[in-house]
Amino acid sequence: MSDDRREIHDLVLRYCRGIDRIDLDLVRSCYHPGAVDHHTGFDGPVEEYVEWLRPLLTSKSGGTHHMIGNHLSEVNGDHAVAETYAHATHWGGPEDSPKGNFTTGVRYVDHLERRDGRWGIVERWAVREWVRRDGDSLSAAKGTLARRDGTDPIDNLRAQVL
Amino acid sequence: MSDDRREIHDLVLRYCRGIDRIDLDLVRSCYHPGAVDHHTGFDGPVEEYVEWLRPLLTSKSGGTHHMIGNHLSEVNGDHAVAETYAHATHWGGPEDSPKGNFTTGVRYVDHLERRDGRWGIVERWAVREWVRRDGDSLSAAKGTLARRDGTDPIDNLRAQVL
Amino acid sequence: MSDDRREIHDLVLRYCRGIDRIDLDLVRSCYHPGAVDHHTGFDGPVEEYVEWLRPLLTSKSGGTHHMIGNHLSEVNGDHAVAETYAHATHWGGPEDSPKGNFTTGVRYVDHLERRDGRWGIVERWAVREWVRRDGDSLSAAKGTLARRDGTDPIDNLRAQVL
Numbered sequence: 001m002s003d004d005r006r007e008i009h010d011l012v013l014r015y016c017r018g019i020d021r022i023d024l025d026l027v028r029s030c031y032h033p034g035a036v037d038h039h040t041g042f043d044g045p046v047e048e049y050v051e052w053l054r055p056l057l058t059s060k061s062g063g064t065h066h067m068i069g070n071h072l073s074e075v076n077g078d079h080a081v082a083e084t085y086a087h088a089t090h091w092g093g094p095e096d097s098p099k100g101n102f103t104t105g106v107r108y109v110d111h112l113e114r115r116d117g118r119w120g121i122v123e124r125w126a127v128r129e130w131v132r133r134d135g136d137s138l139s140a141a142k143g144t145l146a147r148r149d150g151t152d153p154i155d156n157l158r159a160q161v162l
Numbered sequence: 163m164s165d166d167r168r169e170i171h172d173l174v175l176r177y178c179r180g181i182d183r184i185d186l187d188l189v190r191s192c193y194h195p196g197a198v199d200h201h202t203g204f205d206g207p208v209e210e211y212v213e214w215l216r217p218l219l220t221s222k223s224g225g226t227h228h229m230i231g232n233h234l235s236e237v238n239g240d241h242a243v244a245e246t247y248a249h250a251t252h253w254g255g256p257e258d259s260p261k262g263n264f265t266t267g268v269r270y271v272d273h274l275e276r277r278d279g280r281w282g283i284v285e286r287w288a289v290r291e292w293v294r295r296d297g298d299s300l301s302a303a304k305g306t307l308a309r310r311d312g313t314d315p316i317d318n319l320r321a322q323v324l
Numbered sequence: 325m326s327d328d329r330r331e332i333h334d335l336v337l338r339y340c341r342g343i344d345r346i347d348l349d350l351v352r353s354c355y356h357p358g359a360v361d362h363h364t365g366f367d368g369p370v371e372e373y374v375e376w377l378r379p380l381l382t383s384k385s386g387g388t389h390h391m392i393g394n395h396l397s398e399v400n401g402d403h404a405v406a407e408t409y410a411h412a413t414h415w416g417g418p419e420d421s422p423k424g425n426f427t428t429g430v431r432y433v434d435h436l437e438r439r440d441g442r443w444g445i446v447e448r449w450a451v452r453e454w455v456r457r458d459g460d461s462l463s464a465a466k467g468t469l470a471r472r473d474g475t476d477p478i479d480n481l482r483a484q485v486l
Contacts, residue, residue: 013396017407040303065429065453067393067409069229069249072175079323083179083316085229087249087393087411089429091454104303105227105251109315111323125315128303129227130253132296134456141364141428141452153433153449154407161403161435202465231391231411234337241485245341245478247391249411266465267389267413271477273485287477290465291389292415294458 004080007119008073008112012084016066021155022057022148024050032113032120039126046121060100062092062140063148068108078114083107091138098135105130166242169281170235170274174246178228183317184219184310186212194275194282201288208283222262224254224302225310235274242274242281253300260297267292328404331443332397332436336408340390345479346381346472348374356437356444363450370445384424386416386464387472392432402438407431415462422459429454 011030018026031037031046042052057064066088073082086106093100111123145153173192180188193199193208204214219226228250235244248268255262273285307315335354342350355361355370366376381388390412397406410430417424433449469477 010396013394016394016409017396038307040305063453065409065431067411067429069231069393070175070178072172072179074320074324076324081316081319081323085178085227087229089454105229107227107308107316109319111319125307125319127307127315129225129306129308130251130300131303132300134299137458138454138456141455143364144453145362145449145451146431146453153451154405154431157405157433157435157449158398161405162398162400200469202467231393232337232340234334234341236482236486238486243478243481243485247340247389249391267391269389269470269478271481273481287469287481289469289477291387291468291470292413292462293465294462296461 002075004075004114004119005073008075008080008082009071011112011119011121012068012071012082012108012110016068016086017154019053019057019066020064020148021150021152022054023150024054027053030121031124032115032122035121036123037121037126038124040128057148059094060090060092061094062090062100063146064091065089073112080110080112080114080119082110082112084110089134089138091134091140098133101134101136101138103132103134103138104128164237166237166276166281167235170237170242170244171233173274173281173283174230174233174244174270174272178230178248179316181215181219181228182226182310183312183314184216185312186216189215192283193286194277194284197283198285199288200286202290219310221256222252222254223256224252224262225308226253227251230270240276242272242276244270244272244274246270246272251296251300253296253302260295263296263298263300265294265296265300266290326399328399328438328443329397332399332404332406333395335436335443335445336392336395336406336432336434340392340410341478343377343381343390344388344472345474345476346378347474348378351377354445355448356439356446359445360447361445361450362448364452381472383418384414384416385418386414386424387470388415389413397436404434404436404438404443406434406436408434413458413462415458415464422457425458425460425462427456427458427462428452 070085109125232247271287394409435447
């Protein structure tokens with residue numbers, strides 16, 4: 001894979017990690033300043049998007065799992081287009097009712113630009129396609145090791161090894 | 163990744179885009195002429211497969227989302243074998259009943275060949291493994307931006323940037 | 325992609341194939357001897373992990389489908405950290421009751437080491453995050469071609485082409 005395509009794929013992976021671990025600096029670092037995000041329920045610059053996200057994520061008693069699959073990017077000079085499929089699972093809260101438990105199928109359509117040698121999103125359409133209400137059938141795994149406060153196993157291992 | 167493996171992965175990604183956006187020329191371009199497809203409900207040459215697909219896809223009021231994950235390819239000269247995992251979500255119609263709402267787990271097992279420098283599928287087994295009936299819990303996302311007539315955000319962005 | 329990252333990704337792909345096809349030699353080959361696995365219900369060396377797995381897998385009348393998505397690895401000399409998202413679908417048995425039908429969302433957090441030029445897992449945390457009970461809605465696909473006895477289409481094709 002070209003280095004450009006690898007960097008763009010890694011960027012989308014870091015976005016997902018940032019959301020799911022509530023590391024919003026990591027989320028923001030995937031965009032260039034002033035980038036625009038079109039999201040269900042939000043439409044505006046990334047700086048405001050991140051602030052809009054924060055209470056949504058922290059109010060969830062469970063968590064989110066942004067699983068991505070298909071990632072197809074095309075580079076044209078300092079610009080690129082990428083389409084990334086995702087299944088986003090949400091469980092627990094805000095009100096801890098079954099309404100907080102759902103999965104949605106999304107395609108992230110990204111316009112990226114290379115500035116000063118670094119790729120970043122300049123405009124994103126989070127194209128939500130379907131929603132599945134998972135009600136009482138979805139729940140947190142008992143005794144999970146997952147954390148969203150910087151002490152998840154991935155955080156601990158990265159601190160130890162890298 | 164070797165260029166061969168990258169090309170093969172991209173081919174499988176284009177197949178999924180072709181199905182989900184109903185771009186059947188794109189689907190056909192993933193196969194060599196005369197290639198054979200073994201699909202649940204279909205068994206024969208790709209030219210007939212594409213014509214069999216068309217009414218199935220266009221009669222759906224909702225859409226399809228062919229999310230792929232694991233993709234493991236092995237190259238042997240001008241031949242290759244690839245296994246690709248997929249979750250295929252189908253929502254809406256034909257009859258717009260809950261029966262039209264289901265997700266299926268599949269492994270695409272592909273025999274590929276390089277002809278005139280271009281990789282293409284020569285035989286595919288779409289190994290369907292499980293089916294989950296999603297009934298009334300699955301539905302189209304309200305106000306979705308997704309389109310299957312050439313005006314999806316990915317189509318618009320590609321036309322603008324590439 | 326660097327060769328290291330490619331090798332590590334392929335290793336995780338082979339792990340999933342090994343589990344889903346019940347090829348436990350393939351599973352074991354993804355770890356270095358003495359590696360430790362932390363799994364829901366198991367905690368110990370890989371040699372014991374594989375023996376613990378065997379009856380769980382063979383007693384299922386249906387099967388398992390370990391779909392992976394996000395895979396983000398970072399290499400530091402002869403050590404590496406990788407995080408891999410997965411949706412693991414389980415259907416059928418042991419008792420063929422709806423309890424045997426569930427999907428779980430996991431992140432594999434892996435510490436890998438390169439020994440004698442070969443990457444292998446030395447410690448894995450299978451961080452299970454959510455569980456969805458799929459009850460009667462999930463079932464084996466009728467007439468599936470999938471096999472777990474070495475005669476799956478992927479086995480047959482590999483034997484023929486590679």
